[in-house]
Amino acid sequence: MLRRIPVVVALSSFALFAQQDTAVPKAVPAQATSPASPAPSAPTARAAAATPIPISKPTDIPTDGSGPKITFSQCHVDGQYIALTFDDGPHATNTPRLLEMLKQRGIKGTFYCVGQCVAEYPEIAKRIVDEGHEIASHSWSHPQLSSMSEASVRDQLEKTHQAIKQATGVEPKTFRPPYGAFTLRQRKWANAVYGYKTILWDVDTLDWKHRNPAKTESIGLAETKAGSIILTHDIHKTTIDAMPTLMDGLLAKGFKFVTVSELVAMDKPAPVKVKATVANKAGEPKPASGSVKKAE
Numbered sequence: 001m002l003r004r005i006p007v008v009v010a011l012s013s014f015a016l017f018a019q020q021d022t023a024v025p026k027a028v029p030a031q032a033t034s035p036a037s038p039a040p041s042a043p044t045a046r047a048a049a050a051t052p053i054p055i056s057k058p059t060d061i062p063t064d065g066s067g068p069k070i071t072f073s074q075c076h077v078d079g080q081y082i083a084l085t086f087d088d089g090p091h092a093t094n095t096p097r098l099l100e101m102l103k104q105r106g107i108k109g110t111f112y113c114v115g116q117c118v119a120e121y122p123e124i125a126k127r128i129v130d131e132g133h134e135i136a137s138h139s140w141s142h143p144q145l146s147s148m149s150e151a152s153v154r155d156q157l158e159k160t161h162q163a164i165k166q167a168t169g170v171e172p173k174t175f176r177p178p179y180g181a182f183t184l185r186q187r188k189w190a191n192a193v194y195g196y197k198t199i200l201w202d203v204d205t206l207d208w209k210h211r212n213p214a215k216t217e218s219i220g221l222a223e224t225k226a227g228s229i230i231l232t233h234d235i236h237k238t239t240i241d242a243m244p245t246l247m248d249g250l251l252a253k254g255f256k257f258v259t260v261s262e263l264v265a266m267d268k269p270a271p272v273k274v275k276a277t278v279a280n281k282a283g284e285p286k287p288a289s290g291s292v293k294k295a296e
């Protein structure tokens, strides 16, 4: 179990923000701060409107210095383990519908919830936890954190952490920054204060953009590999519509669904591509190429 670091540490650690850093991923398009059609009275709708921000597929983030790895866009695991993630909820109807689909298949997922939606639908947040899934933080109101003040970022994370804890009784262990925009310094701070690993993704279904179940299914099935972290959004009906086929297709391929924290716990150092020279035993001629590449 994670333990919260006392507030005094949080405050002192905040100095980590003082210096600007390069955001990960590197580029967030200009329209990031221009929600398409905000609905003033509905937090869920606000989160939905703020979602469609294309970012380039994040690269695998290497270990930050010499310490433990704190950022993951995929994991390197033994076995066909994957993590299916759902962002921007809870949603009043789509999330419960999804939970039924997961329950029917015995699949565990990870929900990156927006704090203000947790505050609006605490009973759905509690159900997520009660049914064995991981609930984690996706900020309070889905802003682009990498360009915000230290105090504002702290407010976003603290309010969400407390809302999840209050609604579910558990403290989130991982964090997914909206748009993937979170500087290295911010990631280190979030890890120091909350113990958060920053979680990105390697499979982007683009479900929020095309709103096409068949595309969500085909991208998810084509791009998922062992250790993948799959990005979807449970606030869209079309995403939920895609889930039975996507989940059944991934099960048929032999994938095993685990939560993000379980996947991260299985992570091992990235395999090194070895250029192995073929052993030159007595009497055996070397191959013409002189060497072969050994796939790991």
Ligand SMILES: [Zn+2]
Pocket (backbone or CB within 6 Å): 051, 087, 088, 138, 142, 178, 179
């Ligand atoms: Zn989001």
